[in-house]
Amino acid sequence: APEAQGCPISDPAAMAREFDAFQGPYQLDPAEALRWSRDQLPVFYAPKLGYWVVSRYDDIKSVFRDAILFSPRNVLEKITPATQEAQEILKSYDYGMARTMVNEDEPAHMVRRRALLDHFMPEKLEQQQDMVRRLTREKMDAFIDSGRVDLIDGMLYEVPLLVALHFLGVPEDEIATLKTFTLAHSVNTWGKPSDQKQIEVAHDVGRFWQYAGEIIEKMRAQPEGTGWMHHTIRMNAEIPEVVTDSYVHSMMMAIIVAAHETTSLASANMFKTLLAHRDAWNDICADPTLIPNAVEECLRYAGSTVAWRRQTTAPTTLNGVDLPEGAKLLIVQASGNQDERHFEGGDTLDIYRDNAIDHLTFGYGAHQCMGKNIGRMEMRIFLEEVTRRLPHLRLADQEFVYMPNTSFRGPDELWVEWDPAQNPERADA
Ligand code: HEM
Known part of the structure; x- marks a missing residue:
């Protein structure tokens, strides 16, 4: 009988001991996998991972809020330590990934963030909109008569990559190489x-x-x-003590993943979620003004960054749990985002939800995502274009495959189908 073996569901200590971030329930659905924790043990040590897991909305937010006590210095650390052999290989390439922005401590971080913030201002992003829409339309033109496509391969991978490269000012010539690289970086880190x-x-x-x-x-x-990145390089010449050489090189590598993978995966999750909630999809097709809040709700309900990291710089307590100095924390945004204590009916999708925007998918506080409005804008335009041109789109039968990792979430492929004869623009023609 389960009782005799110590039923894990009723024994939070056993659940904590068994918690595995790389397989099983957490990989299937991180928010659902931590429901027991939200209810019974909201801060716990996971020995298999060597991290303290934080699952409630308020706790995650208070960790994000204090970047001094909860340092982001471990954000890009390899969560699975490198083997000796791997370390030597990395050394042979002079690998020196160090502080970028996301893992930089104060006061260096804020000075740098301010020096490099200008390009992210909403008025600067206006100009990017037309490009996003044009790229989206071109990609859709290529598959709109086919009746079946992997939306990621057909659009959601490449458009955010091109937008990212354009925003950064990085030449677009090596997209195929970049794909292998960014995947390797994600596996290596998370x-x-x-x-x-x-x-x-x-x-x-x-x-x-x-x-x-x-x-x-x-x-x-x-x-x-x-x-x-051109601006960054000029600032490196102007104020090298703030925008350091090491920063420029490390950021050049990290930003491609930060700006691209996050947005591709979030967009894929959004389409998967909305097509599985047909009423929500139909409402959006009928009334596109619902789109901005639907984007926010999808970022809450099925975001692409599901867990982030911090490390304590002094002994402290979190929700009554003592943490030593140097404690490594896995703060699970996907769990906080579905916490009933903050979001009523948090485990259900509701595109009319009025506090959807409170989600933690972009982080919070001093390090909150600088590119959040770019990501949002792309997701909004994808949804505007696809609901207008393919309202009859549906999910194809498929098994979804995810790369096992703690932090980045989205399916490898997203197959969708429709009857091209029903495309509204054929009737318009
Ligand atoms: C930081 C998520 C898109 C650039 C972050 C953080 C998260 C995140 C979780 C850490 C926040 C924290 O520690 O509080 C996302 C998601 C995106 C997205 C889910 C898309 C849906 C982008 C884009 C860009 C970008 C498009 C750039 C064009 C950055 C930068 C930081 C950052 C520079 C570091 C900010 C700092 O430490 O001060 N992002 N991101 N992100 N993101 Fe994003």
């Missing part, structure tokens, strides 16, 4: 590669690092270039 896989990943990460260095050199040769 995944659990086998010893064998670590070797392969280390080579790709090493090459990515060198490639980032080469891009910077190319960009330095164009002092008048436009885009955020």
